Amino acid sequence: MSVASPRPSLPEVHRSIPIPAGKGFWCKLMAYAGPGYLVSVGYIDPGNWATDIAGGSQFGYTLLSVILLSNLMAVLLQSLCVRLGVATGKDLAQACRDYFSPRVTFILWVLCEIAIAACDLAELLGSAIALQLLFKIPLIWGVCITALDVLAMLALQRKGFRYVEALVITLVSTIGICFAAQIWFARPDASAIALGFVPSKEILRNPGMLYIAIGILGATVMPHNLYLHSSIVQTRAWQNTPEKKREAITFGTLDSTIALTLALFINAAILVVAAATFHKAGHYHVAELQDAYQLLSPLVGVSAASTIFGLALLASGQSSTLTATLAGQVVMEGFIQLKFPSWLRRLSTRLTAIVPAIIIILIFGEQSTGNLLVLSQVILSMQLSFAVVPLVMFTSDRRVMGDFVNPFWLKVFAWAVAMIIVGLNLWLLVQTFLSWLG
DSSP, rough: OOOOOOSSSSTTTTEEEEETOOOOOHHHHHHHOOOHHHHHGGSSHHHHHHHHHHHHHTTEEEEEEHHHHHHHHHHHHHHHHHHHHHHHHOOOOOOOOHHSSSHHHHHHHHHHHHHHHHHHHHHHHHHHHHHHHHOOOOOOHHHGGGGGGHHHHHHHHOOOOOOHHHHHHHHHHHHHEEEEEHHHHHEEEEEEEEHHOOOOOOOHHOOHHHHHHHHHHHHHSSSHHHHHHHHGGGGOOOOHHHHHHHHHHHHHHHHHHHHHEEEEHHHHHHHHIIIIIIIIOOOOOOOOOHHHHHHHHHHHOOTTHHHHHHHHHHHHHHHHHHHHHHHHHHHHHHOOOOOOOHHHHOOOOHHHHHHHHHHEEEEEGGGGHHHHHHHHHHHHHHHHHHHHHHHHHTOOOOOHHHHGSHHHHHHHHHHHHHHHHHHHHHHEEEEEEHHHHH
């Protein structure tokens, strides 16, 4: 069994952010803050917007409990990523390479590259749709413009990883502010919101509601986030002692929990706005982003509401594409140790998503974007179990983790969450294929 990883994850930023010694709680929390926000954008990317809008427009506030459950699962899985990265000094891709056979490693790498391209496809489409809605830019040109974020990532990372984190935190904050404004415009029923966070038996009894609920769960945990988080947590230069590693795990987990709480607010806000506007007005079948944009201002009576929605969508798409591109580098380096220049790695990841998007738009027209978004989520569902299961396996194995192995109670919860996510994603995958065949 090979256990050596001679090349660190993301070597240009590895251990590059110092941790102040002898400082207080808040000073250390600020030093560790950042990776969680990069990960959180995967939970509020354009692929999630459609399910939240569809759930709110059809069923009001009922599916808020599903968003809450999804977020709790995400918090647990991302905490495992922090534990793996800190305890072993390896990201999830490196651990797969070191502990699995070369054949299994190659298969996992191919599946992960496909998933990252699919995720990138959904995110660049979200950005392109936002550019079209806000500035009337043709969709195909909007897809091409989104390639520029590769240059932004390169410029920022040369200055230091903190600049990348600052940009993403700014974009995530922009989304949060935009939806706080949307909730103010929509004036939702506070008691109905509170009731929506209570699980309802109706979700299991109503096939349509169950389908969207599983869609929300299936789109929540992005496989590339698990690889990314286990890598970027290693940008912090903690001391290599058991005590400092435990401190790094504690603060890294706190960082991701706070960031995912913000993602929970945004996800819930999207559904609340859809429920308070579309569902209340009798528009029960709003699922397309373009339809939501067109209907929002007339329904809430605020001309700026649609523009704010578009700005939030643009921020969501751009923040998600930045992190997906970075995840592509982690996966390529971790699984197969390819040493391409940074600009070439990121450009290849982006072209893998842009080229099929342009071809399909040219052949089938701009109305094909909805089907492309659905396809991207199906591909993600197919790959998710191949990331979640190894993560739980490694963090539950004392040979890999040593004294930082998951305690028994955490193993139970981790495996339960893994099986729920895998089972629901398989169900969603089967149902999607059956709907296509029908």
